[in-house]
Structure formats: structure tokens, C-alpha cells
Amino acid sequence: MxxxxxxxxxxxxxxxxxxxxxxxxxxxxxxxxxxxxxxxxxxxxxxxxxxxxxxxxxxxxxxxxxxxxxxxxxxxxxxxxxxxxxxLYSNVEISSLAPETLEEHARKFNLDVAGPRVLFCADRAIDAILKWSTNHYLEFKAIDANFICVENGKLMRVPDSRSAIFKDKNLSLIEKNQLMKFLKIVQRHLDPDEDASSKVSQEDLESPFAEFLAKIKLPPKIKSIIMYSIAMADHDQDVEACKNILKTKDGIDRLALFQSSVGRFPNSPGALIYPSxxxxxxxxxxxxxxxxxxxxxxxxxxxxxxxxxxxxxxxxxxxxxxxxxxxxxxxxxxxxxxxxxxxxxxxxxxxxxxxxxAVEAKVARGICITRSSLKPDISNLLVVYPPRSLYPEQDITVRVLQLGSTSAICPPGMFVLYLSALCNDATQGKKLLNTAISAIEVSQISERNAGVKNEDAEVEPPFIIWKAIFIQELSAGxxxxxxxxxxxxxxxxxxxxxxxxxxxxxxxxxxxxxxxxxxxxxxxxxxxxxxxxxxxxxx
Missing domain, CATH: 3.50.50.60 (FAD/NAD(P)-binding domain)
Known part of the structure; x- marks a missing residue:
């Protein structure tokens, strides 16, 4: 017909x-x-x-x-x-471990094809939405927390304000002072009323951001937080063969965006929001x-x-x-x-x-529907796995965005994880995502079994009930x-x-x-x- x-x-x-x-x-x-x-x-x-x-x-x-x-x-x-x-898509793998549960709630899911993606509260997209009065057609929810994977696979919360830095129990007093000192350097550089002598030199601005952070003697943990969880670098910046070196000027601009995003809107105390x-x-x-x-x-x-x-x-x-x-x-x-x-x-x-x-590269994307949150009592959160945090040869950042039912993208009691990583080919991309998913599953098993004797542990239903992994081509306009x-x-x-x-x-x-x-x-x-x-x- x-x-x-x-x-x-x-x-x-x-x-x-x-x-x-x-x-x-x-x-x-x-x-x-x-x-x-x-x-x-x-x-x-x-x-x-x-x-x-x-x-x-x-x-x-x-x-x-x-x-x-x-x-x-x-x-x-x-x-x-x-x-x-x-x-545009290849190597598509989709699996369902609880098809009846998924079928029961199928109409309550809104899964992003191009996730993970969020908006910084002070970025150009938000400025355009406000300037063009498109906010009348949209609602937003805050991303409640930002985590980074540190030693031994532990997820550390990223402090996003001065008060959060001093309350953070994962940072030593020396590390807190070093981070605050660095933020003051950035603040002076961005202040139009400051004298040029107190700003970052032009030579430093053109140098790799990793070299500048090392020059001011920031420890590895602080460097990783700034480089990959705030400046959002994709590639390992500490190797000579880095595919995309982040310059100090760009790194400072990204920090400025992050800092100006924190607290811009009263309903979003952090830097990131997501459309309902x-x-x-x-x-x-x-x-x-x-x-x-x-x-x-x-x-x-x-x-x-x-x-x-x-x-x-x-x-x-x-x-x-x-x-x-x-x-x-x-x-x-x-x-x-x-x-x-x-x-x-x-x-x-x-x-x-x-x-x-990035027209030479591809991006590996993953979507997982889960039965519980990565962190108790936190619905919407971002996790960054910086280079070498998942396995020694990892040279690309993996990002994971978790969203819950408060964002109206899934039914209550379920969560959606979006994963992405740049890659050269499907083999590399799938290894990055599958290793991150395995790390997440291991952390969930450890958290559920903490303090429970083996003989008392019950057989839990699978943490992930639906999963899609695919490779997307990147193209320029x-x-x-x-x-x-x-x-x-x-x-x-x-x-x-x-x-x-x-x-x-x-x-x-x-x-x-x-x-x-x-x-x-x-x-x-x-x-x-x-x-x-x-x-x-x-x-």
C-alpha cells in the first residue's frame, strides 16, 4: 500500500x-x-x-x-x-536482562540518542535560550553532584565552591590550600581591574595546561580534578603524544565557565543542568x-x-x-x-x-537502564573516569551521566546512565565503555554487600536491566x-x-x-x- x-x-x-x-x-x-x-x-x-x-x-x-x-x-x-x-552508527549492541519490566514501563522512558550531554548554567546555549525566550518551552533539573574516579576505583566528589573545598574530607589541608591558591590565580587573571603583572603570562597561556599546573606545583589528585572533571579534557594530557593538547588559555576559560555557572540559578546550586x-x-x-x-x-x-x-x-x-x-x-x-x-x-x-x-575520530556511546543509583540519595550526577583510571593503557576520558525519575526520563525507582568516550575505532571505544560499566557494576556489588556476611547475602536482581552500546561517526558541517x-x-x-x-x-x-x-x-x-x-x- x-x-x-x-x-x-x-x-x-x-x-x-x-x-x-x-x-x-x-x-x-x-x-x-x-x-x-x-x-x-x-x-x-x-x-x-x-x-x-x-x-x-x-x-x-x-x-x-x-x-x-x-x-x-x-x-x-x-x-x-x-x-x-x-x-552514522555502527557496531550497535542492545541487550535486555529484564524485558518484562522494561515492557511494563516502556512509555515512561526518554532516552537520549546523543548522550551524555548537559548544559553549563553560564554557557552559550543557556544564554541563547534566555535571549530568545525559548525558556518558556523548557524545564530544567540540576545535576546534584560531580564525581571523579581516583585511586583504587574510588569515586571522589568534586568540590565546586570555596565552602565545598574546605568541607571536603577527601582533601588534606595542604591540598585544600593548594587548590584555593590556584583558584585565586585564575580569579586574578580574569579580573579586568587587575594589573597585567598579576595575570598569567602570555607564554604560560600558550603552554600546555598540564605544564602550567605542574609549574605551580599542584599535586596529581588536584591536577586530575581540574584537568578532567572541570576543564573536561578528553585525552591524556601527561603524555608527549597527546592527540589534543589543552592550552592554558583554554583551560582557564573552561574553569571560568565552570565557576561562573555555579550558583547562577537559585534552583541549581552546582554548575550543570539538564532539560526535563x-x-x-x-x-x-x-x-x-x-x-x-x-x-x-x-x-x-x-x-x-x-x-x-x-x-x-x-x-x-x-x-x-x-x-x-x-x-x-x-x-x-x-x-x-x-x-x-x-x-x-x-x-x-x-x-x-x-x-x-575531531572529524578523524568517532565517539562511543552507551546507555544503561539500572535499578538503583550509583550513589545513595543522589539522583542526578556526573562521573568522570580520567585517563588511566580504568586500565593502564586508557588514554581517553570516559564520562558517565546518571539521571533519575526527577528528570522525567524514566519511571521512579530506575535510573539511566549515559556513557561516552572519543575513540579511533569500535574496538577501542567498546573497551572503554565496557570497562567503565564493569567498574560501575563492581562498585555496586561492593556497596550492596558491605557489612553483609557471605552466607547471609541474597541473590540480587541484575543492576543493569537494559543496555545499548554503539559507535557514532563524527562529521564537520x-x-x-x-x-x-x-x-x-x-x-x-x-x-x-x-x-x-x-x-x-x-x-x-x-x-x-x-x-x-x-x-x-x-x-x-x-x-x-x-x-x-x-x-x-x-x-
Whole structure:
């Protein structure tokens, strides 16, 4: 039976966007606010594309369908170029140890495709949400604690304020004083009223951050906390062959972001927050913002071909699976689409790559549904396993984000763990994640059996009841007449993604502001969206 597709009217737009991921949704909202006529399509039946939050069955189906290239539907028409997709995911492994429990609560899960990911309270994404009044469509929950793995696999809580440093029982008095001294150095450097002689020298700013921390004689434990749990370095910074050296300037900037995030919102005493109902709420919020400005949305609408001007070979429009042709001078595709070399560029209009970050690497992602929290009485927390904390050859940081039912992403009594690590290949990536998962399971068994004699110990149900591990390709965005957005990156935050979306928007519309500041969005009440009771009312 042939699927019935709706006819779209009008047929000509200033901009057509395919895919409703976060970068595409940001651009759609910005272009609509600039008065452009925008058509926003998605072949999926849900918003968010590679940034969506889905149930376990939906997630499994999405990863599987995106793991192999679809058959081409290229025709003989010389005025069209077949538009195909490439697999973004590979080595997908999904297992369920309690299928009946999962089936009973299936509708209560919102699992992020591109987790783990959080927002720093003072980062660009939050500034954009507040500036563009998108917070009317969102709620947020605080990440209650931040932990780092130290010696013997122990998870140590990361102190995020002066008072927390002095209350921390894991740090000696000497270590506390050393950490406070370092934070004062950073504070003086960032203070615009301080004399240049009291700031970090230009030579030190250009040096590796690890060398600067060693120069001021910080002990290994403090160095690890600063480098991997606050500055969020991905690679081992203490080896000569470090793949991505973090400079002191960038390290200090990241510390400044962390410090300015702590306590920015009264309902979030820490530095990190997470959107209720999953990160898929973020692109949906910007789509709703765009819809207020008359952006037209159509889901379940595959695009099968590009329309090409036979005289100059340039892009003219798209052909839908319905057979309808639509026209626009500009087209933006999500990262799963193959960028066609036959169209969209010419000697007069070359295709530019605006980001080259980490395109050689991949990111290993894992999702676990668990029966209990990693830490009693803490629902939402972040754990960092720095290089060499899991095994001697580990040279990549592994991050684990735990979220509970307070974030509306799982039923009460269950938790979701998101894991990620950059990797060169699937073998390395899976080893990193599986070793971290094993360490987590061992710590849970030890905690449950603490103080219980072997003969009295009961057989416990499995800690993990559902697990997915997969490898995601990383790709940079491109722009010309046809643009493509970057794939979800390996970062914990959204900074680079927001930056990439802004660059792509300015490449498409150089004379337009990337979303001018505005009052509350028009007709916001008509959307019947929840009011913001999260931490987006500044103190």
C-alpha cells in the first residue's frame, strides 16, 4: 500500500531544512526570526533527529535504521541528483536482562540518542535560550553532584565552591590550600581591574595546561580534578603524544565557565543542568519558536532527490518521496545525508568546511537502564573516569551521566546512565565503555554487600536491566548553496554545536543577526507549553 503524503503549499521557500536536530532547529528559528520563509522537514516521525529522546524500542529502531545505507532511488532524469544517507552508527549492541519490566514501563522512558550531554548554567546555549525566550518551552533539573574516579576505583566528589573545598574530607589541608591558591590565580587573571603583572603570562597561556599546573606545583589528585572533571579534557594530557593538547588559555576559560555557572540559578546550586524529558526537548523548543514565526513543519517526509539546473548544474530545489517538487535558493541537510559533489558548488561558489574538529575520530556511546543509583540519595550526577583510571593503557576520558525519575526520563525507582568516550575505532571505544560499566557494576556489588556476611547475602536482581552500546561517526558541517550541519560531537556541553550553527547561519545569511534579542515569543500561551519551573530564573 502506497503511503499517502500531504501536498505542501506554497512550493517555493527562502530556505528548506531537512532534519530537526539541534543545529538545524537553531537555524530554522533564527531564519524565521529574520523574516525568511522556511520549510522544515524530517523523514522521522519525531522531532530531534540525532538529538532526539526516544523510548527503548524507538531508539533501537532508529539506531538500526541509521546503521546501514538505504537503497538509492536515483532515476534517469538529468535534472535531478539522488539524495542518499550514510550510516552514522555502527557496531550497535542492545541487550535486555529484564524485558518484562522494561515492557511494563516502556512509555515512561526518554532516552537520549546523543548522550551524555548537559548544559553549563553560564554557557552559550543557556544564554541563547534566555535571549530568545525559548525558556518558556523548557524545564530544567540540576545535576546534584560531580564525581571523579581516583585511586583504587574510588569515586571522589568534586568540590565546586570555596565552602565545598574546605568541607571536603577527601582533601588534606595542604591540598585544600593548594587548590584555593590556584583558584585565586585564575580569579586574578580574569579580573579586568587587575594589573597585567598579576595575570598569567602570555607564554604560560600558550603552554600546555598540564605544564602550567605542574609549574605551580599542584599535586596529581588536584591536577586530575581540574584537568578532567572541570576543564573536561578528553585525552591524556601527561603524555608527549597527546592527540589534543589543552592550552592554558583554554583551560582557564573552561574553569571560568565552570565557576561562573555555579550558583547562577537559585534552583541549581552546582554548575550543570539538564532539560526535563530529555535533551530532545531542546530542538523541539527551537522548532516551536520557529513555528511562531511561521516556519512550516512536516514530519514523516523523506527527500529523495535534488533538483538541478541543467544549464549551470546548480541546486534549485528538492523532490519529496511523494513526488512533489519544492524550490529554494538554499538547502540545509542534517549530517546523515551524503553531500552531493555534483551539485551546490562551482568554481565561483566553492564548498567550504567551517569546522574540522575531531572529524578523524568517532565517539562511543552507551546507555544503561539500572535499578538503583550509583550513589545513595543522589539522583542526578556526573562521573568522570580520567585517563588511566580504568586500565593502564586508557588514554581517553570516559564520562558517565546518571539521571533519575526527577528528570522525567524514566519511571521512579530506575535510573539511566549515559556513557561516552572519543575513540579511533569500535574496538577501542567498546573497551572503554565496557570497562567503565564493569567498574560501575563492581562498585555496586561492593556497596550492596558491605557489612553483609557471605552466607547471609541474597541473590540480587541484575543492576543493569537494559543496555545499548554503539559507535557514532563524527562529521564537520559544510556550506555553499547546499549546507550540512555537524553531527553530535563528543563534548559534554553544546558550546561547539551552537557555535557551528551560528557560523552556518551567517554563511547562509551574512547580513542577518543570529536571532535578535526579543521579548517573550508571540502567542506562547497558545502552545499550551509548561511554564518554566526549572532553574532559569537568575538570582
Amino acid at each position: 502506497t503511503e499517502a503524503y500531504p501536498q505542501i503549499d506554497p512550493t517555493t521557500f527562502d530556505l528548506i531544512i531537512v532534519g530537526t536536530g539541534l543545529p538545524e532547529s537553531l537555524i530554522a528559528a533564527a531564519a524565521s526570526a529574520a523574516g525568511k520563509s522556511v520549510l522544515h522537514l524530517d523523514p522521522n516521525p519525531f522531532y530531534g533527529s540525532h538529538f532526539a529522546s526516544l523510548g527503548p524500542d524507538e531508539l533501537s529502531a532508529f539506531l538500526s535504521s541509521s546503521s546501514f545505507p538505504p537503497s538509492s532511488s536515483s532515476g534517469e532524469d538529468p535534472a535531478t541528483v539522488s539524495l542518499t544517507t550514510r550510516p 524529558y530529555g535533551q530532545g526537548e531542546l530542538p523541539q523548543a527551537f522548532c516551536r519558536r520557529a513555528a511562531v514565526k511561521r516556519c512550516l513543519y512536516v514530519l514523516r517526509m523523506p527527500v529523495v532527490a535534488l533538483l538541478i539546473d541543467e544549464e549551470n548544474g546548480q541546486y534549485r530545489g528538492i523532490r519529496l518521496a511523494s513526488g512533489q517538487d519544492l524550490f529554494s535558493p538554499k538547502l540545509i541537510l542534517d549530517p546523515s545525508f551524503v553531500f552531493p559533489s555534483q551539485a551546490g558548488s562551482s568554481p565561483e561558489e566553492p564548498v567550504h568546511v567551517f569546522s574540522e574538529k 559544510k556550506y555553499g548553496s547546499i549546507c550540512s550541519t555537524p553531527s553530535p560531537d563528543g563534548n559534554l556541553n553544546y558550546h561547539d554545536l551552537v557555535d557551528a550553527a551560528e557560523k552556518l547561519f551567517h554563511a547562509t545569511y551574512p547580513d542577518e543577526a543570529f536571532f535578535p534579542e526579543t521579548a517573550s515569543p508571540e502567542n506562547a500561551d497558545e502552545d499550551n507549553c509548561p511554564e518554566d519551573d526549572g532553574p532559569l530564573e537568575e538570582a
